[in-house]
Amino acid sequence: MTTDPFVQAARNFVDSQRVQAMEELLQYESDMVDDRCAGVLRQLLHPDQKPLTPNQQYIYDALIEPRLAEKCSNCTTFVPAGVDNCQNCDIRYG
Numbered sequence: 001m002t003t004d005p006f007v008q009a010a011r012n013f014v015d016s017q018r019v020q021a022m023e024e025l026l027q028y029e030s031d032m033v034d035d036r037c038a039g040v041l042r043q044l045l046h047p048d049q050k051p052l053t054p055n056q057q058y059i060y061d062a063l064i065e066p067r068l069a070e071k072c073s074n075c076t077t078f079v080p081a082g083v084d085n086c087q088n089c090d091i092r093y094g
């Protein structure tokens, strides 16, 4: 059980949002993602869907999952990493 609102938001993402956020971390925030994290991200994004080892799961829980969600730039709604606006603000501000 976590009380981190970013982790809770990430857990509420649908699969496509989680994939989008993981691709964002891997491609555009590589300066924030070390080799171990990148390896875990690549495995999670790989079509084989091999299960993570306990060590990889630890890295995911500690270092990756808390970064998957970000705040919308206009309101307090959580969005996947790399997405600027939530759906509501997208409609309002284009």
Ligand SMILES: [Zn+2]
Pocket: 072, 073, 074, 075, 076, 077, 085, 086, 087, 088, 089, 090
């Ligand atoms: Zn918003």
